[in-house]
Amino acid sequence: MKPIIQELSDLFVTAFHDAGFDGKYGDVVISQRRELCHFQCNGALSAAKVYKLNPNDIATKVISSVKPNLIISNTSIAGAGFINIVIKDEVLVEYLQFMNSDDRLGISLDLFPKKIIIDYGGPNVAKPLHVGHIRSAILGEALKRLSRFLGHDVIGDIHLGDWGLQMGMIIASLQQQSPDLPYFDESFNGEYPEESPVSITDLQEIYSNASKDAKTNIEKLSEARKATFELQDGRVGYRALWKKIVDISITDMKANYSLLDVEFDLWKGESDSHEFIPQLLNYLQINNYTYKSEGASVIDIREDQDKHELPPFMLIKSDGSILYSTTDLSTIWERIKEYDPDEIWYVVDKRQEIHFTQLFRAARKTKIASNTLHLEHIAFGTMNGLDGRPYKTRDGSVMRLNDFIQSIIDKAYNRIIEVGVAKDFSVNEKREISQMVGVSALKFADLLSHRLKDYIFDIDKFTEFEGKTGPYLLYTTVRIKSIIRKAIENEIDFTCFQVPKSFIERELMLKLMELDDVLNQAFKYKEPNQICEYIYTLSLLFNSFYHEHHILSETDNSQRESWLCLSRLTEKILVTCLDICGIRTPERM
RNA sequence: GGUUCCGUAGCUCAGUUGGAUAGAGCAACAGCCUUCUAAGCUGUGGGUCGCGCGUUCGAGUCGCGCCGGGAUCACCA
Numbered sequence: 001m002k003p004i005i006q007e008l009s010d011l012f013v014t015a016f017h018d019a020g021f022d023g024k025y026g027d028v029v030i031s032q033r034r035e036l037c038h039f040q041c042n043g044a045l046s047a048a049k050v051y052k053l054n055p056n057d058i059a060t061k062v063i064s065s066v067k068p069n070l071i072i073s074n075t076s077i078a079g080a081g082f083i084n085i086v087i088k089d090e091v092l093v094e095y096l097q098f099m100n101s102d103d104r105l106g107i108s109l110d111l112f113p114k115k116i117i118i119d120y121g122g123p124n125v126a127k128p129l130h131v132g133h134i135r136s137a138i139l140g141e142a143l144k145r146l147s148r149f150l151g152h153d154v155i156g157d158i159h160l161g162d163w164g165l166q167m168g169m170i171i172a173s174l175q176q177q178s179p180d181l182p183y184f185d186e187s188f189n190g191e192y193p194e195e196s197p198v199s200i201t202d203l204q205e206i207y208s209n210a211s212k213d214a215k216t217n218i219e220k221l222s223e224a225r226k227a228t229f230e231l232q233d234g235r236v237g238y239r240a241l242w243k244k245i246v247d248i249s250i251t252d253m254k255a256n257y258s259l260l261d262v263e264f265d266l267w268k269g270e271s272d273s274h275e276f277i278p279q280l281l282n283y284l285q286i287n288n289y290t291y292k293s294e295g296a297s298v299i300d301i302r303e304d305q306d307k308h309e310l311p312p313f314m315l316i317k318s319d320g321s322i323l324y325s326t327t328d329l330s331t332i333w334e335r336i337k338e339y340d341p342d343e344i345w346y347v348v349d350k351r352q353e354i355h356f357t358q359l360f361r362a363a364r365k366t367k368i369a370s371n372t373l374h375l376e377h378i379a380f381g382t383m384n385g386l387d388g389r390p391y392k393t394r395d396g397s398v399m400r401l402n403d404f405i406q407s408i409i410d411k412a413y414n415r416i417i418e419v420g421v422a423k424d425f426s427v428n429e430k431r432e433i434s435q436m437v438g439v440s441a442l443k444f445a446d447l448l449s450h451r452l453k454d455y456i457f458d459i460d461k462f463t464e465f466e467g468k469t470g471p472y473l474l475y476t477t478v479r480i481k482s483i484i485r486k487a488i489e490n491e492i493d494f495t496c497f498q499v500p501k502s503f504i505e506r507e508l509m510l511k512l513m514e515l516d517d518v519l520n521q522a523f524k525y526k527e528p529n530q531i532c533e534y535i536y537t538l539s540l541l542f543n544s545f546y547h548e549h550h551i552l553s554e555t556d557n558s559q560r561e562s563w564l565c566l567s568r569l570t571e572k573i574l575v576t577c578l579d580i581c582g583i584r585t586p587e588r589m
Numbered sequence: 590g591g592u593u594c595c596g597u598a599g600c601u602c603a604g605u606u607g608g609a610u611a612g613a614g615c616a617a618c619a620g621c622c623u624u625c626u627a628a629g630c631u632g633u634g635g636g637u638c639g640c641g642c643g644u645u646c647g648a649g650u651c652g653c654g655c656c657g658g659g660a661u662c663a664c665c666a
Contacts, residue, residue: 042608079609080646165665296664308592311663324666351660421626465628467614475628483625552625
């Protein structure tokens with residue numbers, strides 16, 4: 001069954017066409033003035049400009065051309081030439097009935113499913129996950145789930161930073177610290193120890209010091225560069241040590257990401273594309289795509305219509321080692337060879353915009369990426385502290401992701417105790433609930449703000465459990481679940497909707513019906529905040545409805561049945577949308 | 590300096606991609622728990638959409654110019 005808005009659009013596209021105008025003006029949208037109508041078509045106004053006619057005349061013609069149908073109850077012209085559409089309650093009910101009976105809530109699978117690789121997360125090995133990593137993880141996860149729900153074949157890849165200069169820094173500084181380790185003995189040819197020479201905590205400390213040193217000490221920086229080159233060049237001991245470092249980092253990351261319910265299909269990294277680099281370089285060379293500039297090997301990516309100078313795409317540094325741009329290009333090469341995707345999305349901070357512009361141009365110009373491969377940088381805003389600078393704890397260090405999440409979960413736990421509804425819950429259940437509530441607060445707050453906007457990281461914002469928050473959504477969902485549970489316990493059957501009896505009931509019904517539009521818009525613009533806004537409004541409406549109509553004590557059985565259906569459908573939509581946002585819902589809280 | 594993003598209620602943000610009377614949350618104030626979860630609901634106050642000009646029947650949304658803020662501009666990622 002087609003969404004009502006689609007049916008109406010079809011009718012008006014035809015009507016515009018039959019009245020002698022371009023059908024494109026027939027798009028119908030949800031009304032912003034609900035007290036006047038349910039839907040509106042503003043095409044007559046835009047058409048008036050092009051056809052140089054009075055919009056009212058166009059609207060009149062169009063309305064009289066609308067084919068007879070069973071959907072519309074009334075159309076009228078308002079204001080300058082708006083076509084206001086009121087639909088029949090029976091149609092609304094029929095559509096909701098369909099949504100409620102369908103596993104996919106009436107959302108059809110995309111007719112042209114795409115194979116999409118989403119590159120998100122992107123943490124660096126040895127560098128602790130901190131609050132700056134949450135946006136990519138949360139946004140990428142939501143986009144992955146949304147695309148998948150709409151029928152696309154999606155592969156989520158964490159794309160670890162495991163191959164750049166930071167690895168050289170760690171190896172060089174470890175070598176200085178413990179030169180006796182077998183990894184540094186070039187004549188060593190035995191088995192390297194099973195145990196990692198460093199713990200994750202050591203590693204993070206080494207990284208932090210090494211990174212400071214490299215910034216101030218030129219000698220250390222050149223040692224790090226040398227180690228990077230030798231690692232990439234295949235020095236056996238370095239490779240073995242590197243493997244250990246990567247492994248313990250991954251273990252630590254998995255724990256962090258699983259706390260956030262972020263799951264990657266692939267745990268690939270920059271290093272995985274390394275084996276493709278020789279063929280990539282060879283390909284670029286024989287086709288004359290590269291040239292030497294200031295000792296480095298680069299690809300020219302300028303285009304005639306450029307308004308400003310773009311730096312060339314760096315392929316090999318003057319010291320002979322490769323860098324992130326090289327691995328990014330060879331990763332495209334690798335992904336095409338291994339997965340042949342239709343699209344590759346990069347969910348990365350918007351500060352890297354120039355890099356991706358260069359990368360995409362380089363890939364196209366060298367014909368590595370064909371014109372049919374869609375490459376997109378899904379940029380998001382920078383996260384700042386209250387002072388407009390990166391978020392810091394009181395002692396000045398960046399807050400660890402794990403500590404941060406844990407503190408939110410603790411607050412959620414305290415809230416459960418404070419509210420006192422969970423007195424008879426086991427400690428375990430209380431813990432599970434506080435995790436879900438805490439994570440919902442964090443994820444909802446993150447997804448709610450438009451991805452392109454910078455945002456101020458305010459810890460209070462994430463520990464807010466009232467108002468427009470994740471916990472409010474969970475609370476509403478749980479409240480509905482409780483009603484449904486009681487109905488089932490009392491063996492009340494409910495399958496049929498009735499036409500709405502009150503304004504609030506109709507509002508709720510119309511909102512439920514918007515789901516299809518919301519999900520498709522969110523997908524089109526890669527904006528999960530649209531889903532958040534939608535389920536929040538839906539919850540507001542449901543809660544109003546809940547307070548106005550007492551469902552279980554309703555004496556008219558068919559009325560009670562209808563309200564239970566309405567509740568059930570609201571619940572399903574909330575759970576589904578929350579799941580798309582990567583948020584789990586408890587049974588009670 | 591070039592490029593680019595942002596500026597909406599006291600604070601944090603939406604705003605259906607040009608539509609009718611700009612909406613939420615927090616904060617403030619006044620109400621609602623012997624009926625389905627009060628992490629809730631109802632109501633009140635709060636706006637020069639940074640400023641100006643332009644395009645248009647219509648501009649928070651598009652264009653230009655200012656003012657203010659951020660990001661970025663090849664061997665880091």
